[in-house]
Each structure stands twice: as C-alpha cells, then as structure tokens.
Amino acid sequence: MKILVLLKQVPDSDEVKLNPETGTMIREGVGTVINPLDLHALETALRIKETGDHSVAVVSMGPPVAEEAVREAIAMGADKAVLLTDRKFAGADTWATAVALARFAEKEGPFDLILAGEKATDGETGQVGPETGSMLGIPVATYVSKIVELDGSGITIEREVEDGKEVWKLPLPSLVSVTKDVNEPRLPTLNGKKLARNFPVERIGNDFLAIDPSEIGLTGSPTRVVRIGTPKLSRMVEMYEGSNIRDGIDEIKKRLVPYLEVNHE
Amino acid sequence: MNDLLVIAEKRGSEIHSSTFELLGKARELSMKRPLTVSVVILSDKSVEEDSSSSLFSGGADRIILAVDGSFKRFNFEPYTKTLAAIVRKLSPEIVLAPATTSGRTFMPGLAALLKTGLTADCTGLDIEEGTGNLLQTRPAIGGNIMATIKTPNHRPQMATVRPKTFSPLKEAYQSKCELVHFDVTPDLTQTAVKLIEFHPIGEGQKGVQDAEVIIAGGMGLRKVENMEPVYRLSKLINGTVGASRKIVDSKWVGHEAQVGLSGHTVKPKIYIAAGISGAVQHIAGMQTAEFIVAINRDRNAAIFNFADIGLVGDAVEILNELAESLESEVKK
Numbered sequence: 388m389k390i391l392v393l394l395k396q397v398p399d400s401d402e403v404k405l406n407p408e409t410g411t412m413i414r415e416g417v418g419t420v421i422n423p424l425d426l427h428a429l430e431t432a433l434r435i436k437e438t439g440d441h442s443v444a445v446v447s448m449g450p451p452v453a454e455e456a457v458r459e460a461i462a463m464g465a466d467k468a469v470l471l472t473d474r475k476f477a478g479a480d481t482w483a484t485a486v487a488l489a490r491f492a493e494k495e496g497p498f499d500l501i502l503a504g505e506k507a508t509d510g511e512t513g514q515v516g517p518e519t520g521s522m523l524g525i526p527v528a529t530y531v532s533k534i535v536e537l538d539g540s541g542i543t544i545e546r547e548v549e550d551g552k553e554v555w556k557l558p559l560p561s562l563v564s565v566t567k568d569v570n571e572p573r574l575p576t577l578n579g580k581k582l583a584r585n586f587p588v589e590r591i592g593n594d595f596l597a598i599d600p601s602e603i604g605l606t607g608s609p610t611r612v613v614r615i616g617t618p619k620l621s622r623m624v625e626m627y628e629g630s631n632i633r634d635g636i637d638e639i640k641k642r643l644v645p646y647l648e649v650n651h652e
Numbered sequence: 653m654n655d656l657l658v659i660a661e662k663r664g665s666e667i668h669s670s671t672f673e674l675l676g677k678a679r680e681l682s683m684k685r686p687l688t689v690s691v692v693i694l695s696d697k698s699v700e701e702d703s704s705s706s707l708f709s710g711g712a713d714r715i716i717l718a719v720d721g722s723f724k725r726f727n728f729e730p731y732t733k734t735l736a737a738i739v740r741k742l743s744p745e746i747v748l749a750p751a752t753t754s755g756r757t758f759m760p761g762l763a764a765l766l767k768t769g770l771t772a773d774c775t776g777l778d779i780e781e782g783t784g785n786l787l788q789t790r791p792a793i794g795g796n797i798m799a800t801i802k803t804p805n806h807r808p809q810m811a812t813v814r815p816k817t818f819s820p821l822k823e824a825y826q827s828k829c830e831l832v833h834f835d836v837t838p839d840l841t842q843t844a845v846k847l848i849e850f851h852p853i854g855e856g857q858k859g860v861q862d863a864e865v866i867i868a869g870g871m872g873l874r875k876v877e878n879m880e881p882v883y884r885l886s887k888l889i890n891g892t893v894g895a896s897r898k899i900v901d902s903k904w905v906g907h908e909a910q911v912g913l914s915g916h917t918v919k920p921k922i923y924i925a926a927g928i929s930g931a932v933q934h935i936a937g938m939q940t941a942e943f944i945v946a947i948n949r950d951r952n953a954a955i956f957n958f959a960d961i962g963l964v965g966d967a968v969e970i971l972n973e974l975a976e977s978l979e980s981e982v983k984k
Binding site: 480481482485510511512513514515516517518519520521522526527528529530541543546547548549550551552553554555556557558561608609610611612613614615616617622623624625626627628629632635636637638639640642643644646647 | 663664725726727728729732752753754756757758759760761762763764765767768769770771772773787792797798799800801802803804805806843844845846847848849850851852853864865888889890891913914922924943944945946951956957958959960961962963964965970973974977978981982
C-alpha cells in the first residue's frame, strides 16, 4: 500500500512577520518545524507501515528552507520526502496549495491512502486536506480520532463530532485527516537522524507538475488579504486597582447575584 | 437580485442555532447590497413546518430543500456534489456555513469543486462599498492581528463562521416564504462510504459554548491548585469553567473547557477572565460576550482592552473575596 502524508512546515517561533503588501507570511529567514498536528498524521502512516509491506511518502509545499522540516519525517521513519518548491508557488492560499498537492498526488500516485493533520498551528484553517481530497475526487473523512481497521477493502475510522462519535468505512483511495487524539507521535531515533542527515529530499517545481500558471501561487489564489489590523477596542473598560479593588469586586458581585443558587434553608 | 446561501447545520432533525446566527448576519449584509437570502437544507426527510416557519421568520426569503437518504448524517461526497449542483444552478454571490466539524469539511470540498476562495472561522463579515465584495475578517497567525480577506475575481465568495459569533434576528422577518425542492439525482449521492455506527453524546452535558456565565482561568493563576476559587465561584452561581489554551496544554483542565481559536467560541452573558493575558486567539473566542470582566496583575495586559470591568490584582485573592461575599449573600 502506498501512503502519502501531507505536511506543512510552520514557523518554530511566534515571531512571524507579514508582508505588508500582500498580507502573506514572510517565511524566509524563519526556522521551521513540521506542524505539530501533522505529526499525528505521520505517526498514523508509520504505524500502518509497521503492519506490512507499505511505503510512506511525505510531501510539503514551501520555500527551500522547509527541507529541514521534511527531513525530520525521514528521521521518524518515512521512506520518501518531497518538497514542492518554486518561486511561482509563493503566496498560495489554501486553494492554490491544494491544487499543487493534488497534482503531485496524481503524478506520483496513485496513493491508496492520503493522511493530513486537522489543521496547521499558524493558519488554522484546516482547509487544505479536504480541498485536496475533493480535487482528487476521493472520499474524505475529517476529525478522525481513531483508525479502527485497515485492509484491502478499505479503512474504518472513528470521527468525533459535536453530537457524538461516528464510525465510517471508506473505500481506498481516501483522504483522512486526523486529530491529536489519534495517537502520540514518536520521536526520531538516533539511527533515523543519521539516515535523515544525508537523505536526498526530492525537490519538485512547476516544471514537473506543469500546472497552468494561473492556478498556482499568489496569482492562482482566489483569496486576497486586503487589510491587516489590530483587533478593535470595542469596550470602554472601567479599571479598579489599589484601594478601589473592593468597589470592583462589588461591581462584579452585583452582576452575579441574579445567578446565585438561592438556598432556602 | 443576487443570491446569498446559508448552508443549514442540523443536529439530528433540528436546525442548529448557528444557522439562525448566519441568517441574522445575512439580513444585515442585505441592507448594504440587495440579496435574496436562501437557506439550503440537506436532509434525509422533509423539514417540519415549525422548522421552516422559524427559518423564514429568522431571515430566510427562501428555503432550498434537498432530500435524500444519504443526508442523514454528514458524508463528504454526497454533500459536496449536491451543494455544488445547487450553487451552479443559482450562481449565488455568497455562500456561508457554520464552522462546525461538517461545515469545516464540506466547505473546502465545495470551494475546490467550484474553483473559488474560502475563508475559515470569520469573526466579521461586511460588504465593501463600491465593489460590493464580501469583506471577511478573521484572526491571523500568531501575533495580535486581524486579517481582512476578499475574493475579488471568483464567485461565489465563501466563508465559514464559528457558532456564537453573530446574533440571530431579534424581530421576525417578513418573508415571502418560498419553499423550493431541489431534485437530487442519483449521480450526486453515489458513494462507497458507509456509516457503520453512531454513538450520540448523552444529554445534560452543557458545554462552555452554551453557558450563561463563564469563569475562565489562565496561566496568571500560576498553579493548578489555584483553580480552586474558579470552581468555587462557578459552583456558587451555576456557571461554567473556561480555560485559556496554556492551562489546557498544561493539563489543568480538559480541552472541552478551552475558549479561543483552537477551542470554543463562546457568547455568555458574563465572562470572567481570571489570570488570562488576552492573546488574540483567546480574544477571538470570547469577545462577543455581553459583559466581560478581566482580572490580572499586569495592568498592561491586553485582556483589559476587551473588558468592561478590569481589576488589577491577584486573581486568586479577588475570586476568593468575591466568592465569600456571594456566599454571605446566600446565607442572608
């Protein structure tokens, strides 16, 4: 079985800057790590690999510096690491990112199972997984908290939703995005780290993917960030401090009294 | 006239409150740009009459009903294909859906099929003067910023919105009450994906999302033992305990209590933030509370910018003092 894991590299610090012109993130010069939630997708793949004759490839789209993040996946046990990197991909929104990932999956595939994390810790949209699945025309299950069973006939999963827990069986190929409840990701082993150090990470640009330039990068992105601002200060705060604190407490008390569970002893 | 579609969120056979919140917002947008507001319901059976009348009075000009056995619970392929067919037929300008586990899944699937943009978890929606574009505002990465996003050259413009972000209409809308049945052809619902089991969550577990009063703790409480006064106060007033991301990550409380971008969005009558500094992700989850109390030792903490009352001091002492004072009220 061929498994593909979608990884995003995210900044390893909170010191992210935005390009004021385009409103997109400046990724150059910032250290990156694998999005922590994607590690659960990778762990899911690695556990499947351990059960039989399966291979695990990881793919990420990003600037050359993101190579270090995908290399980490090799150290954990992935067999193949690919970085989609091209100046033309820069500034992509979720739709234009999914276009590139889906095209890669088609060209290098077919993959039997594609795994993704719930969302990235920086953008927090969770859109790229379902968008990619939709573009590939395969079934998608999100918010998966448990892999119940996987065999030639399909994958059975549990997903947690607002009103309960669902168990679904999906045929293969399918795309499954997992939450952090699905497993605890392993740490790279020393041997894995050694292997990863000189492992050839494959770099793929649009020469290979051959996507219409109007569908990639900032040009291909339907959405545009038009304004960046600080959240509006919508309230006039009344401050209490020092000797006034008591008045402040009384003020809160006044508002809470109606909620008291009255005791008629 | 231009169309705006709200994709209804169901809980069992009921229409979820988040649908009415989006209708409220849709009516607001229609004041700036003439829009026919439709609710799209994908269901395994026809809607009850009181559901449809409440949707009409809640702001819908039209209900578009698509009935098929495969819509009993959310399933990716039947949902995205049917919604794509409905959108292609109507060519709406705007499509909105609640940012729930299903909305956050079918909306990207739908955007991919329609080759258009989608903005997740919007906290603000507006119409841009002149262009008529939908301005979609959401909290963005890391720092203290809000990003406003638009989809200038693609239609429809799509957005998901967290439940409890907007308010439903207060007064009943005078609707034309148009009910349209969409013919669901078998090619739209063909799927090899099967629901094996469903285990509903038991009743009576009212979460932080439905709470009227929330007392939320943050790292400013310093250690897990100091959550005690939070529980004490919460018990007294039948409130619900909330939490910042940091104390959930530190396992002081479970994830179900987390308020903010990666937790729940809440809209209680009273929100008390105790020892919470006010990271933008947290603010995004509670700023629409009716009344906000902030307690923090750092008088420059960002949380005070979003509060109605701010107390500078030790949250543990202040909460205990407040609890004592309320206890004496009970004994009176």
